[in-house]
Amino acid sequence: MPHLANRSRITVGATTITYVPDGYGAHNPDVLFPGVDWTTRPGHLEDGRLVLSFGSFLIRAGDRKILVDLAAGKIDVDVPGVAQLKSGALLRSLAAEGLSAGDIDTVVYTHLHLDHVGWTSDVAPLPNAPAAKSPTGLTFGRARHLMSEDEWQYWSTRTGEMGGPDAEAVLKPLDGVVEFVKSGDAIAPGVTVEATPGHTPGHLAIVVSDPSGVSSESVYIAGDILHSPAQIPDPALVFSSDVAPDQARAVRDRVLKRPDTVIAAGHFTGGVFGRVTSVGDAHVWTPVGDVPPSR
Template sequence: MTRAAERSQTTVGGTTVTYLPDGEGWMDASVIFPASAPDGWAPYAAFVDAAGRMPVSIGSFLIRTGGRVILVDLGLGVVDYEVPGVASFTAGRLVDSLAGEGLAPGDVDTVVFTHLHHDHVGWTSDVAPDPGFPEGAAVGGLVFPNARHLVAEAEWRYWADKGVFPGPDRRAVLEPLAGRIGFVGDGDEIAPGVRVLATPGHTPGHISLVVADPEGADPRRLIVLGDVMHCQVQVTESRWSFVWDFDPDQALRTREQVLEELQDPDTVLAGGHFADHVFGRVLPPAARRLWADGRLLG
């Protein structure tokens, strides 16, 4: 049985990419992947428990390159709640995970949001935006006060007049970011060797990041997926759309395009929601595509 992932790290040239755990979710697998019902999980029994729930890792990717300190997504924050019939969530470790790398929130110079769902924005402000966030609760400043906060413009515009679950809470996320948020688009360079890849579908402005060696000595690259995929099973079952995909057809097209790129042997995948191992490779299909976790990276 798989579990939520713990800290792990890989390198691309002189750039390090570290997965920092914040918490975990337990989701009803047949609810979050409707196409998997009623018995599509039978070949993937290791990914679900006896109740049919699957573990989901929740955290952030720390990218350190050329003196830069970048966080990709901000987890859930300090929360413990349930979405009845769908999932439960517990989290709150991200700042401690960052401290384990010798860093404080003030050391982070850039925050990149792949998208603005609740489980990617939890440490935006000092209040974690769970569904029970009480009316009238006070919200202070940004957790990462010195950082540029970046997102695709289409993502920001879509949620700006909503601010409801599963998107970003207005008071805990959108209002603290107002006036501080910056926009990035496909191909933009965030830092040396770190570029934006537009991957819409899960949300209107979803992005991923491609990390390469800025010196060009290491031929490998790493793709931080965001929510292009939520589970390793989607490497094989790519037509299984996630229940909260904004545009399932576009999400499928994006997933297939990314999976084609991931079959390059020099490309490493970083799946932030993947259980057990967030880093790995996609093996080209013999009969079908397969996932190889980080223990096999070599």
């Protein structure tokens, strides 16, 4: 079993942000980061594979219960030459928080790549394969489902594209339900969305601040602005599915320089929460966060 990110939590004022795991992908690093010499970046591979954690972020703000992204869903597949993907623990991770699917009032997507939408419905199709059955409804049926309009429009015209959302399992269940948000919109007290295009055209980050103003620190849920801790000291590393690599790099540079910020990087292993300190042009990642008790 790869070294994965476990359930962990950070607090801003009275608001908590908890990483709830779903699974992992053990990837061919040359597919995800073409042309990178990993021998010059020791410590980032496990048995020659680049492991990415899959999961969601649970925000409890007052009586609100928000999920950021819906992980990869129930999948167990080996994609030859690309990755071994295994996930399906999200609802169990929520149960450890004392919650069921019906307790979630809002789902907000950073973007619609397949490893961020897997629990949208009760079907998680395998990558680039037809769904085994038709979905019967949304997993979080009582929740609002939010994303940027640019993201929805982009994938609505690219159904079947590698890495994108499945039309039957994701787009159709959301059609007529999805609500659009734009940069600066508040979705709960102290919780706002920020446009961060580059990885995809409508990519969003979620910024969590203390609505009381007592704490000056914020938590920045980065989606796929970052995929590996290797991008902290070297933000020029280009991820293979960035639709606009230069734009993605500019966003990454800006995020890494944010003051008073905990970055939540859901694909990291070990710890997904961390602070970035800068010395000159160099960035250093320091993991933070507590392991919450099960409820």
